[in-house]
Amino acid sequence: MQGLLKIRNIFLALLLCAVPAASFAQISIGIGFTIHTAPPVLPVYAQPPCPADGYLWTPGYWAWGPDGYYWVPGVWVRPPQIGLLWTPGYWGFVGGIYSWRPGYWGPHVGFYGGVNYGYGYGGVGFVGGMWQGGAFHYNTAVVNVNTTIVHNTYINRTVINNVTVNNINRTSFNGQGGLTAQPSVQEQAALREQHFQATSEQLSHQNTASQDRNQLASVNHGRPATMAMNSVNGRRYDQQGRIANGVASGQLTAGETRNLENREANLNKEVHNDRQANGGTLTPQERQQVNRQQNNLSRSINDDKHNAATANYGNNQVGARRDEQQQRVAQGIRSGQMTPSETARTENREANINHQVATDRQANGGKLTPQEHQQINREQNGASRQIYDEKHNEKTAPR
Template sequence: MKTILKSLILFTGLAIAAPLAEAQVSVGIGITARIAPPPIPVYVQPDCPVDGYIWTPGYWAWSNDDNDYYWVPGAWVAPPDPGYLWTPPYWAYDDGYYGYHPGYWGLHVGYYGGINYGFGYGGIGFYGGIWSGGHFRYNTAVWHVNSSVIHNTYVNNNYIHNNNRYSFNGPGGANARPTAQESAAAREHHISATHSQIANQTYARSNRSQHASVNHGSPAVASRANGRAFTSQGHATTVTHTTTHTTTRTNTSQHINSGQHNTGAARQQAQQQRMQSRASMQQHTQARPMQQARPQMQQHTAPMQQHMQAAPHPMGGGGHPAGGGGGHMGGGGGEHHR
C-alpha cells in the first residue's frame, strides 16, 4: 500500500512539474509570427537632444489585430536610472515561428540576436558610450549628439563595421549565439521598457504609414527625438497620423503631434533633472563604483506567447554578424551610418 501511495505521489509531482517546465521554456518570448520581419531599414540618427539620454534603435514589431509588422522608430529616451543600458529586442526563428524577445534595461548590454541595429549596436556588445561617475559619456564615432548641450563625449573608432540588414536570428538571417558576457547579463535583474518607449511603440502601431504592408519596408518615420519625427534621410517630417481600425490606439498621437512639443520638452527637462539629482545622491552616498550598484529593480517578464496564422515567408540569404566583447564598458559595435 505504501509503495502504491509513493508511486501516486511521484506521478502527481511529475504531472505538475511538466507544464511548469514547459512554461519556463517560453519565458522571454513575447509574441510569435509565421512570417519574417522586413530587413532593418537604413536611416540617419538624429542628434541626442538631452544630456543623459540613451539611443534605443528602431525595430519591427508585430500587430495581431492587423496581421502585419510595423516599424517602431529609433528614439532618444531617458534611462530608468543612471547606470542603465538598453538591450534591444530581437526576432528569432524556431520551429516554424519567428519569436519576439522584448528588450530591457540593465547594467550591462545582453544578447539581442546578433541583429545589426547600427549606432553602436552592431550585433554583439555595445559601443555607443559608457557610464562614468553617474554621467553618460557619448562615443561620437557612432552616436550623433547636440554639441551645444552635450559635452561628455569621446571618440573610439575601434569597432567592427557591420553592414548587414538582417532583422531576425536564424536560417536566412543573423547567425549568432550568446557570448559568455551576454549570458551573464541575461541573468541579471532587468527593467522593462519605460513609459515613453511604450508610447513610441503604441504610436507606431496606430499609424498606418509605419506598417510594412503600406510602406514595404521603408517607414515614413524612421526615428524620433525631442517630440519630433524624422525620415530615414534625417529630415523632420509632419507625417499625417492615419490610425488603424483598432479604436483602442487613437489616443497615442499626442506623443508626436506638433502641438504637444512644449509639453514633451517640459517632461524631458524634468526627467533629466531627476536623473541628475539621483546621480548626485549616488556619488555622495555610495562608496563603490556605479557599475557595481544593484538598485532594486522590477523583474522583467514577457507576455504570453501568441501564435499567428500567416503563411511562411522566410528571408533568403545567410550571414554571421561581426562581433566583439559585450558589456558595460564597451564591446563590439556596428556601422553607425544607418
C-alpha cells in the same frame, strides 16, 4: 480547437525558454499568434542628434500587430535609472515560428540575436558610450551628439567597423535563414542580472507607431514614413531621410531636391548663427521660429513627393546613368556624407543636365544624336566626380 491550443502552448513554451523570467511581462506579441512570415529587413536611416544629456539610443525595430509588421522608429529615451543600458529586442526563428524576444534595461547589454541595428549596436554589446561617475559619456565616433549641447563625450574610432546602419547585413532575425549568432558567456551572464522592462515612454512610443498605418510594412514596403525620432512625442527627425527616400524613388526631381536642400541649408545656417550668438542654445522665440520653418519645409517635402513631377529617366543608357547618380546622392543624404548645401549644388548640376537632355530630345524627335550622347556623358562624368568629392570631404551634415 485542441489543435489551436496545442500550437499556442508550444509557442508559449518556446517564448518561456527563450526569454528571461524578469522580461516575460514585456511580451506584447506572440500569445495567440503563430507568425510564419519573417520580419522585413532593417531599413537604412540617419540617427537624429541626442536631444539632451542623459538620453540613450534605442534602435528601431519591426513589431507585430493585427495588420502585420509595423516599424517602431529608433528614438532617444531616458533610462529608468542611472547606470542602466538598453538591450534591444529581436526576432528569433524556432520550430517554424517567428517570435519576439523583448528588449530590457540592465547593468550590462545582453544578447540581441546578433542583429546589427547600427549606431553602437553592431550585433554584440554596445560601443556608443558608457556610464562614468553617474553620467553617460557618448562616443561621438558612433552616435550623433551635438557637442555644443552635450559635453560628456569622447572619440573611440577603433570600434567604427560595422556599427553604422549603412552597408550592413540588414537581416532582422536570428535563426534558420537569418543570423546564426549564439550568446557568449558574458551575454549569458547579463541575462541572469536584474532587468527592468521598457519604460512607459517606450511603450507609448510603440503604441503610437502601431496606430500609424504609414508604419505598416504592407503599406510602406519596408520604407517606413518615420524611421527615427529625436525623442518620444518630440519632433520627427526625418526631413533628410524623407528627402533621401524621395530622391531614391524618383518622387523628387533634381530641381525639387535642389530647392528643398537650399532651404534646409539656410535653416541650418540660421540655427548655427543663433546658437553662436546665445552661448550654444536657442531662445524660446528662436525655437518657435525654427519649428515653424521646419513645419513649412516638411509640407513642401510632402507636396513635392506627391505632385505630378517625377524623375522618370526611361529605359535607356542615359536614363540609367542619371538614375545611378541619383541613388548615390540619396545614399550621401542618408549617411550624412553630403550636407544640404552640397546636395543642393549637386542637384543643381543634375537639373541642368536633365534640362539639356530634354531640350536636345525635343529638337531631335525624342532622340539624342551621337554627339549629344558624348556631351551628356562628359557632363555626367563631371557630376559623378563632384558627388564623390563631396561625399569624401570632411564636411558632414549637421548633427
